[in-house]
Amino acid sequence: MKRNSAARAALLGILTAEALALSFLEGFIPPIPGMPPGAKPGLSNIITMFTVYSVGWHEALIITVLKAGFAALTRGVTAGLMSLSGGVLSTAVLILLAKFSKGRFGYLGISVICAVTHNFGQLIVSFILLGSAAVFGYIPFLIIFAIITGAVTGTVLKVTMPVLLKQIKFSSYKR
């Protein structure tokens, strides 16, 4: 269902602001011992997933790129690159899953997959920047961390999605 463009722009603005606020607030979480430095819960993935399922995949990609730009402005170019690589890879996988997985996975499984691919995208950038395969030693820890954070975001989404969808009446993908 198509709504007028003003409503769409307003919604996109709100979602982007929420994604930025969540990723900014995450910055205050202290480093978790035993986990790779800079590992974050990825709460803004809640917004990205909501956007893909209820607004559209173009909008989700736009939010992801804007979020990376925000990271670059506030935390430096490297942080921006990390956000962009992880964000674009995981959002791309998310979009493909939303379109083609035909409900094989629930929100829980999909957000775990997104968390894993997000970490993997960041790992590739750190591999390129540092020029050493030693960073891949983080893989098992990143997988475990992704399972935990993905389960959190997936559960939040599962609980809030029905309520939020009632508020916004246009849905582009059926779940």
Add this chain to the structure above:
Amino acid sequence: MDKLAKRSDILLILILFMLALVLILPRFFSSEEPLTASIYVDGELAYQLDLSKIETAYEIPINNTVIVADKNVIRFKSSDCKDKLCVNTGKLTRANGVAACLPNRVLIVLSGGSSEYDAITY
């Protein structure tokens, strides 16, 4: 409202968890003592230190970061970068330990086994 998790979700998580465990396991058998620290800048090996042979701690200033090497321990002491992830990584004391400063492209990797020399500068 249907269930919180589908069977495929649980299966996926279990498979990922097993994969991580399989990848972690070898580490518990590889904690040999003499540690060698390799410091890379821009992907090139810059220093190689035998940490077991260090008597007194010393600092290595490199590419806007300062690394402190001591007996069997090495860490980033400071860096001019914004996020300070390298400093927050803390001390590296085990083989396969990794600390990195991405903005300055400095990487420390610990490996087991002693090298022939106390320290090599490249």
